[in-house]
Structures are given as structure tokens and as C-alpha cells.
């Protein structure tokens with residue numbers, strides 16, 4: 001069997017993303033849109049604030065009248081403006097968020113004012129300049145401004161911004177449908193009675209949780225046996241944007257996922273990438289469905305889903321930047337040189353230093369569960385010393 005060179009990670013991600021398409025555009029009420037990505041620019045339908053407002057409780061005055069005294073001629077509260085013009089020597093009692101009456105330009109805070117009946121006297125230094133304690137019309141944004149750009153995530157603050165901008169609903173992409181199938185004759189549904197030689201299924205459980213914060217629906221295809229006909233039957237009935245399989249991706253006699261996908265009309269775009277763990281990952285397309293075949297080893301499935309499945313779901317949901325974010329941290333111990341694949345080593349941050357798990361075997365879930373980050377080692381990264389700054393990907 002001839003071997004093609006392993007595909008570098010960045011190229012693999014680019015090719016995977018190119019296999020996907022954005023899901024359809026839908027409008028969602030603001031309260032249902034958290035965590036989605038804006039499907040188009042969201043512009044301001046109004047100016048905020050729409051008038052000069054008081055930033056403090058006190059008195060609206062003309063700065064030119066300083067240092068007073070003033071005659072108080074009315075009151076302006078948020079939602080209840082004083083709508084008669086104010087003349088020289090006059091003031092209006094005003095509260096935070098209320099509109100400045102016409103003729104006034106500055107707010108004297110009540111801590112620096114003394115009231116005697118309808119008369120008002122300065123009792124302190126007073127406003128230092130014109131427009132003190134005033135929020136000018138348009139301070140936050142003006143009608144027509146872009147508030148959230150297409151492809152930006154709808155964070156709580158951006159949803160609030162869209163609300164103040166005049167929107168009750170926002171354009172997003174419909175949820176990505178992700179079908180997840182575990183493959184392997186040895187697998188048994190978690191919690192079910194188990195015989196020697198069998199293994200509780202864990203990848204489906206883990207992947208469902210791993211993408212649980214993304215705007216997707218998971219479709220659980222359960223456990224499929226190592227049987228071409230049964231795999232083909234299951235794959236041909238899939239109605240999803242992404243079909244994720246785990247297991248059966250390698251070169252063994254029971255690795256039947258690829259031929260079964262091909263028999264269902266799927267085409268494989270790439271197989272085997274320069275990644276440890278996760279080398280035998282495959283990607284392709286079957287009609288409108290992106291195929292992502294993850295390796296069966298649980299840690300390999302976790303790493304490939306983190307590096308590929310999550311960005312794919314985000315991209316199909318309309319996200320602009322989908323690369324996971326690494327940070328740097330000092331090593332807590334020496335590390336040997338890396339080999340030819342990019343390595344994501346299970347590690348933990350302890351007392352400010354990063355320590356790799358002693359055994360980096362891709363079957364070991366306990367080591368993964370104890371890790372709070374993955375140390376990223378580029379291909380042929382030289383030996384590193386304790387204290388060296390390395391790139392890490394936080395995972396917890």
C-alpha cells in the first residue's frame with residue numbers, strides 16, 4: 001500500500017472547512033440567540049442616547065448661569081421629560097437617565113446643591129465645565145452604525161447592544177445538525193451489562209458534551225457494528241450537516257468506515273494527518289453532509305474533535321474566526337524533542353508550571369480527564385527545558 005505524506009494540520013483544517021457550507025439564515029428573538037453568530041451586519045436602527053441625558057441626580061442648569069442662584073421650574077425624570085424651555089436663571093430638578101430640558105446644558109449634582117423652597121443655591125464647587133454630568137446624544141452610537149458585524153459571536157453584551165439598537169430579533173444561522181456514530185463490535189452502551197472483551201462506549205458521550213455549548217443538534221446514531229452492510233445502511237439514511245464517526249478509521253481489517261462511506265456515495269477528501277494523537281482522521285463529503293471520521297482511541301477522538309469538529313460547527317454557524325486559541329505558559333519540567341507530527345500532549349498547570357502526563361497513550365481517559373490543557377508541540381520541536389515558554393491549549 002503506497003503512503004501519501006501526512007497532511008499538515010493547518011492545511012487539513014482549511015480543507016475541512018472548505019467542505020462545509022453555512023446553514024440557512026434565520027431570525028431569532030434576542031433571548032434565543034445567545035452564543036450564535038451574526039449572519040449579517042446588525043446596524044443601529046436608532047441613536048443612543050437619543051437626546052442629551054443627565055448622568056447624575058441633581059439639577060439641569062445653564063453653565064453660563066454659574067454660580068447661581070436658580071429658580072427651580074420643574075422636573076425631568078427618565079421617561080417623563082420636562083418639555084417647556086428653560087430660561088436664564090432657571091433650573092430643573094433632574095434624575096439619572098432623564099433628558100436635559102431645552103435651554104439647559106449642564107448638571108449640578110445634588111450633593112453640591114442646597115434647596116430652599118423653589119430656590120436653588122450652589123453648595124460646593126459645582127460643575128467644572130460646560131456639559132458636565134451630561135451624556136451627549138449619540139454618545140454610545142448613532143443610527144446606521146454597525147453594532148455587530150457579520151460573523152461576530154452574539155455575546156450577552158452584543159445582544160443587549162442589538163436590543164438598544166432597536167432590534168427584537170437578530171439574523172443567525174440555523175443549528176448545525178451533527179450525527180454521531182460510534183463504531184466497533186466491542187462497544188456496549190454505557191451503563192449496560194458488559195461481558196469480558198467488551199468496552200463501554202464513551203466517545204459518543206464525550207463528543208456530545210464537547211460540542212454542547214455550540215449551536216447544534218446532535219443526532220445519536222448509537223453504536224454501529226464492524227459490518228459493511230450495517231454501516232452502509234446507517235450512513236445512507238443520515239440526514240445531517242455533519243456525520244461524525246469514531247473508530248474504524250485506521251488500517252486494520254475491521255476498519256470499514258471509509259469503504260462504507262464510499263459505497264454510500266461519499267468521497268474522501270483527505271485521510272491521515274500530521275497529528276498525534278489523531279493521525280488516522282478522515283474528512284470528506286456525502287451529498288450535502290460533511291464527513292468527519294475520527295479515530296476510535298478516546299484521546300484521539302477528543303483532540304481531533306477539539307481541533308476540527310468544533311471549528312467546523314462554528315464555521316457552518318457563520319463564525320468568522322474559528323481557530324482555537326492557544327496561550328503560552330512556562331514548562332514545569334524538561335521535555336524531549338518532538339517527532340514528525342504536531343503533538344497535543346495531555347498536561348496540567350500546577351503552581352504556575354505545565355506538567356505533561358507521564359504516559360501519553362491515546363487510550364487513557366483518566367490522563368485526559370486529569371488534564372486541564374494540551375501542550376502544543378510543532379513537528380520536530382527541539383527538546384525543551386523547565387521554564388521554557390510553550391504554547392498550550394486550555395481544555396478545562
Ligand SMILES: Nc1nc2c(c(=O)[nH]1)N[C@H]1C(S)=C(S)[C@@H](COP(=O)(O)OP(=O)(O)OC[C@H]3O[C@@H](n4cnc5c(N)ncnc54)[C@H](O)[C@@H]3O)O[C@H]1N2
Pocket residue numbers: 182183184186187199200201202203204246247248249250251252255277278279280294295296297298300362363
Ligand atoms: N498498523 C497500524 N495500526 C494503527 C495505526 C496505524 O497507523 N497503523 N494507527 C493507530 C492510531 S494512531 C490510532 S488513533 C488507532 C485508531 O484506529 P481506529 O480509528 O480504527 O479505531 P479503532 O481501532 O476502532 O479503536 C481504537 C481503540 O479505541 C476504542 N474505541 C473505539 N471506539 C470507541 C468508543 N466509541 N468508545 C470508547 N472506546 C472506543 C477501541 O475499542 C480501541 O481500543 O489505530 C492505531 N492502529
Ligand code: MOO
Pocket residue numbers: 275276277278279280295297300362
Ligand atoms: O494518532 Mo493515534 O490517535 O496516536 O493514537
